[in-house]
Amino acid sequence: MAESSGGSKKLLWVMIILVLLSSIGAAAAIYMVLDQRGGDESKSEPVAQRETPLFLRIDPFTVNLADDRLGSRLLYTGMTLRVGNDETTQILTEHMPQVRSRLLILLSSKQASDLTTVEGKEQLGRDIIDRLSVPLTENQPPLDLREVLFTEFIVQ
Numbered sequence: 001m002a003e004s005s006g007g008s009k010k011l012l013w014v015m016i017i018l019v020l021l022s023s024i025g026a027a028a029a030i031y032m033v034l035d036q037r038g039g040d041e042s043k044s045e046p047v048a049q050r051e052t053p054l055f056l057r058i059d060p061f062t063v064n065l066a067d068d069r070l071g072s073r074l075l076y077t078g079m080t081l082r083v084g085n086d087e088t089t090q091i092l093t094e095h096m097p098q099v100r101s102r103l104l105i106l107l108s109s110k111q112a113s114d115l116t117t118v119e120g121k122e123q124l125g126r127d128i129i130d131r132l133s134v135p136l137t138e139n140q141p142p143l144d145l146r147e148v149l150f151t152e153f154i155v156q
Helices: 001-044 086-094 096-108 118-133
Strands: 054-064 072-085 143-156
Touching: 054 086, 054 096, 054 143, 072 086, 086 096, 096 118, 118 143
Parallel strands: none
Antiparallel strands: 054 072, 072 143
8 A cells, every 4th residue: 555655646746747837838838829929019010100281272263264155254263282201392393384285275275064073073173193294394304293183163
């Protein structure tokens, strides 16, 4: 009997040691997982800074539209251009007479029926960007025109 109780005690001690080692291993694994989560937040890429939008206001226009079935019509519109950089703003400001001339010619070529729909206004915005993207001077860098925002729009 002495031998069996000595073997049981050894087995009991071995099991206690195994349980302790397993607990320590589990605690270490939990610590590493939690530490890794906290580390990801501090090591993550910096949040992209919000860009301040650049706007260039263009004085309102009143133009005669191309004749349609209802006769002569007028368009009164104000617009603002959203641009991507200061260089574009500077180039457009320096050449504002040319910009306004291009816009007047473009606007006066439209018919009232084309401008009274949402799709027509969106198309006009794309046409304005296309017209202003043509260089105003020699060796001009490309303009970064993002959007045309109509601030006033009356077809009469």
